[in-house]
Amino acid sequence: MDAAGFRELWGDFEPIGRSPEGGYLRYSWTETDLECRNWFRAQAEKRNLEVETDRNGNLYAWWGDRHAGDAVLTGSHFDSVPHGGAYDGPLGIVSAFLAVDELRASGAKRRHPIGIVAFSEEEGGRFGVPCVGTRLMTGALDADRARDLTDSDGVTLAEAMDSLNADPSVLGPDPERLRQIGVFVELHIEQGRALDAEDAPVGVATAIWPHGRWRFTFTGEANHAGTTRLPDRSDPMLTAAFMILAARKEARLAGGVATVGRIESDPGAANVIAGKVHAWLDARAPDEAVLNAILEGIESKVSERAGRDGTQVGSRAESETPVVEFDAALRDRIASLLGGVPVLPTGAGHDAGVVSAHVPTAMLFVRNRTGISHAPSETADDEDCAAGVDALAAVLRELAC
Amino acid sequence: MDAAGFRELWGDFEPIGRSPEGGYLRYSWTETDLECRNWFRAQAEKRNLEVETDRNGNLYAWWGDRHAGDAVLTGSHFDSVPHGGAYDGPLGIVSAFLAVDELRASGAKRRHPIGIVAFSEEEGGRFGVPCVGTRLMTGALDADRARDLTDSDGVTLAEAMDSLNADPSVLGPDPERLRQIGVFVELHIEQGRALDAEDAPVGVATAIWPHGRWRFTFTGEANHAGTTRLPDRSDPMLTAAFMILAARKEARLAGGVATVGRIESDPGAANVIAGKVHAWLDARAPDEAVLNAILEGIESKVSERAGRDGTQVGSRAESETPVVEFDAALRDRIASLLGGVPVLPTGAGHDAGVVSAHVPTAMLFVRNRTGISHAPSETADDEDCAAGVDALAAVLRELAC
Numbered sequence: 001m002d003a004a005g006f007r008e009l010w011g012d013f014e015p016i017g018r019s020p021e022g023g024y025l026r027y028s029w030t031e032t033d034l035e036c037r038n039w040f041r042a043q044a045e046k047r048n049l050e051v052e053t054d055r056n057g058n059l060y061a062w063w064g065d066r067h068a069g070d071a072v073l074t075g076s077h078f079d080s081v082p083h084g085g086a087y088d089g090p091l092g093i094v095s096a097f098l099a100v101d102e103l104r105a106s107g108a109k110r111r112h113p114i115g116i117v118a119f120s121e122e123e124g125g126r127f128g129v130p131c132v133g134t135r136l137m138t139g140a141l142d143a144d145r146a147r148d149l150t151d152s153d154g155v156t157l158a159e160a161m162d163s164l165n166a167d168p169s170v171l172g173p174d175p176e177r178l179r180q181i182g183v184f185v186e187l188h189i190e191q192g193r194a195l196d197a198e199d200a201p202v203g204v205a206t207a208i209w210p211h212g213r214w215r216f217t218f219t220g221e222a223n224h225a226g227t228t229r230l231p232d233r234s235d236p237m238l239t240a241a242f243m244i245l246a247a248r249k250e251a252r253l254a255g256g257v258a259t260v261g262r263i264e265s266d267p268g269a270a271n272v273i274a275g276k277v278h279a280w281l282d283a284r285a286p287d288e289a290v291l292n293a294i295l296e297g298i299e300s301k302v303s304e305r306a307g308r309d310g311t312q313v314g315s316r317a318e319s320e321t322p323v324v325e326f327d328a329a330l331r332d333r334i335a336s337l338l339g340g341v342p343v344l345p346t347g348a349g350h351d352a353g354v355v356s357a358h359v360p361t362a363m364l365f366v367r368n369r370t371g372i373s374h375a376p377s378e379t380a381d382d383e384d385c386a387a388g389v390d391a392l393a394a395v396l397r398e399l400a401c
Numbered sequence: 402m403d404a405a406g407f408r409e410l411w412g413d414f415e416p417i418g419r420s421p422e423g424g425y426l427r428y429s430w431t432e433t434d435l436e437c438r439n440w441f442r443a444q445a446e447k448r449n450l451e452v453e454t455d456r457n458g459n460l461y462a463w464w465g466d467r468h469a470g471d472a473v474l475t476g477s478h479f480d481s482v483p484h485g486g487a488y489d490g491p492l493g494i495v496s497a498f499l500a501v502d503e504l505r506a507s508g509a510k511r512r513h514p515i516g517i518v519a520f521s522e523e524e525g526g527r528f529g530v531p532c533v534g535t536r537l538m539t540g541a542l543d544a545d546r547a548r549d550l551t552d553s554d555g556v557t558l559a560e561a562m563d564s565l566n567a568d569p570s571v572l573g574p575d576p577e578r579l580r581q582i583g584v585f586v587e588l589h590i591e592q593g594r595a596l597d598a599e600d601a602p603v604g605v606a607t608a609i610w611p612h613g614r615w616r617f618t619f620t621g622e623a624n625h626a627g628t629t630r631l632p633d634r635s636d637p638m639l640t641a642a643f644m645i646l647a648a649r650k651e652a653r654l655a656g657g658v659a660t661v662g663r664i665e666s667d668p669g670a671a672n673v674i675a676g677k678v679h680a681w682l683d684a685r686a687p688d689e690a691v692l693n694a695i696l697e698g699i700e701s702k703v704s705e706r707a708g709r710d711g712t713q714v715g716s717r718a719e720s721e722t723p724v725v726e727f728d729a730a731l732r733d734r735i736a737s738l739l740g741g742v743p744v745l746p747t748g749a750g751h752d753a754g755v756v757s758a759h760v761p762t763a764m765l766f767v768r769n770r771t772g773i774s775h776a777p778s779e780t781a782d783d784e785d786c787a788a789g790v791d792a793l794a795a796v797l798r799e800l801a802c
Contacts, residue, residue: 023668032754047629081668081670081672081673082668082669082670082673083623083668084668085668099659120741123670123672124671124672125670128671130672150673180543181533191625191627191629192625192628192629192630209627211627213671221774221776221777222484222630222774222776222777223772223773223774223776223778224592224593224663224748224749224774224775225660225683225685225775226574226592226610226612226658226659226683226685226746226747226748226749226750227593227749227772227774228592228593228772228774229593229658230649230652230653230658232772235649235660237645237660237661237662237664238645238646238649240642240643240645241457241642241643241646241661242642242646243641244638244639244641245642245643245646248631248636248639251631255657257626257627257629257630257631259626259636259638259671259672259674260642261626261638261666261668261670261672261674261675262471262666262669262670263638263666263669265662265663265664266482266484267424267482267483267485267662268483268485268662268663268664269482269526269541269662269663269775270529270614270662270681270683270719271482271523271524271525271531271591271614271660271662271775272482272485272662272775272776273660273662273775274662275776281629282626282629282672284626284627298595318671321604331735340632346627346628347625347627347628348625348627348628349627371624371628371629371633372624373621373625373628373629374624374625374670374672374673374674375622375623375624375625375673375676376623376625386555399652401635
């Protein structure tokens with residue numbers, strides 16, 4: 001495939017969900033999500049692929065009858081983080097359609113059904129919990145909990161699904177479907193610069209770092225910012241600020257990463273000492289012992305500081321994902337098929353990580369020259385994306401033909 | 402006046418704008434504001450007081466013809482900070498109606514017109530800028546700038562006024578009206594515990610500390626929270642956290658107060674390093690030299706830290722209010738009239754501070770036993786509020802009869 005071939009289909013999809021203020025707002029169960037789904041349906045119909053949506057809102061296009069079993073599934077997700085990049089997710093879906101085209105054009109004989117999938121709500125950008133579609137399917141997320149998830153306007157996931165005429169009452173585990181999938185391959189833009197350093201357009205994943213998201217709540221006493229003497233204050237903003245700095249330091253010392261990207265103060269007025277502050281900690285590390293050490297270091301230092309600030313601090317895990325080692329045999333087979341491309345770990349969670357607990361799974365990465373991810377300037381060269389399509393087509397031929 | 406007499410009228414007003422989640426949401430130019438204004442009109446009509454609204458949305462009830470000049474004006478504001486207390490503002494308006502009742506019942510002969518006023522948008526709780534009604538009237542705030550102020554939903558002040566059929570095109574200085582006012586007295590709940598310490602239900606203000614509000618903007622680079630190596634990051638949340646802690650420290654060392662009560666991160670997702678963080682600094686001090694020292698201390702330390710974080714930092718004053726010394730002769734006359742009540746400074750801004758640059762002005766404070774202010778649990782005893790009404794009635798008699 002050449003760069004122009006990739007650009008043609010990519011350019012058709014790319015405008016969907018672009019925000020005038022920069023980046024993309026592709027949130028699940030919105031009008032933009034519906035646009036993405038309609039685009040997917042139209043592409044599938046053009047190719048005579050059968051379209052279906054499973055009980056958890058994941059969308060499929062099938063070449064062959066999935067009930068035949070040992071299906072080869074490939075795809076990714078449409079949804080973005082707030083003002084995220086164009087490629088994170090959609091590149092895997094667009095590349096899947098192009099790889100199927102390539103396979104068909106080559107006259108390859110298909111032995112197993114091939115499915116293209118768009119998993120629902122991978123980023124957690126709207127409802128705060130990542131990989132909702134795959135975690136529901138695999139039973140890793142309780143259906144009642146999922147239905148009750150709320151977005152920042154207080155709309156529940158169930159209400160959001162209802163608004164697009166999807167039925168939230170059928171959410172839940174889907175073991176029969178999982179049994180029909182023989183292997184899953186997710187192609188994704190790289191979210192760092194490892195491939196750039198190795199001068200390679202495509203790589204294969206070894207593992208996903210263990211990671212988690214914790215919501216810290218700091219509680220003090222709301223009061224007048226002008227008239228309350230400093231010694232009379234219980235200002236939770238101070239404890240939150242300390243936590244932000246402590247998280248960075250603990251991660252640096254331990255060799256992981258820790259980030260506070262979201263913070264909210266209540267009541268949130270400039271002339272009122274906050275009564276409550278919520279801050280979300282995202283932490284990741286090469287293994288679980290290091291991740292736990294980072295979290296414990298933060299909690300013990302913050303708890304000591306809260307004592308000095310006269311505030312209370314609590315934390316609750318919103319997600320905790322153990323290390324994911326992708327199927328080693330599959331990974332080696334793919335790396336060798338692609339002529340010895342680089343193999344690399346990633347700090348990012350993916351649907352592939354969730355699915356891999358049930359189905360042999362692999363990930364392909366496409367080079368990201370700046371490493372920018374989850375931001376408007378995220379980008380990949382058309383040439384590299386075309387190389388990604390070729391690699392995915394080769395993998396599908398190897399696995400399905 | 403006894404406690405029950407105060408409670409009767411107070412209890413009639415108190416439910417307006419109460420939030421089910423605690424405290425009050427009395428924002429200007431909303432349905433709740435309209436309810437407050439309708440309540441004011443009904444009270445004025447009951448008492449045969451003439452009601453008018455000036456070009457800046459300030460609402461008046463007149464006993465006597467204001468054009469006679471040398472009017473004695475008393476009152477305060479209805480609007481609250483988000484989830485603020487019941488008393489801050491409305492106590493001065495309810496007490497004004499009760500004081501006029503008391504004066505009339507006593508058969509006092511009125512020599513000057515007496516006006517009760519509800520100034521518009523004092524807290525800045527909706528549009529971010531405090532004392533909009535009085536600052537427009539006195540020319541301290543430009544009408545174009547006022548019209549363009551936006552709330553958190555992006556609604557401008559002009560649009561909000563329009564929605565309640567008020568005309569934003571006539572906003573602006575009102576020197577003729579200012580000339581007609583001979584003296585202004587604002588009664589307000591105390592926002593600290595000085596009167597409690599002196600065991601006095603009522604006090605008189607000496608001065609308002611100089612204070613200001615600065616919006617700090619920290620700019621870095623949005624990126625993936627899991628895959629971006631720590632040395633590759635420009636995380637503005639770190640610089641913002643440092644500023645929060647530095648502000649407290651600088652204020653403590655200099656003998657003022659400094660608070661960050663509002664913070665916003667962009668894009669504000671848990672798994673994205675922020676690209677931008679806004680934090681609002683509220684700082685106040687006994688005099689302007691101290692206030693400047695605090696601000697300069699914060700800015701120099703934060704700028705150094707930004708260098709280490711690879712971020713940019715900018716700050717813009719959203720309001721800066723010099724020290725206000727209330728009219729000393731008026732203050733002494735009132736303190737002596739009330740039998741030598743305590744005189745005290747305050748760290749809080751008030752419409753009285755704005756008006757005092759043009760008209761001799763005084764403030765009465767009513768005891769607040771906990772000192773809690775700008776929060777749901779703000780409260781005053783009915784007995785103390787009744788004593789406040791008596792004091793205000795005595796002041797009006799002294800000044801207008």
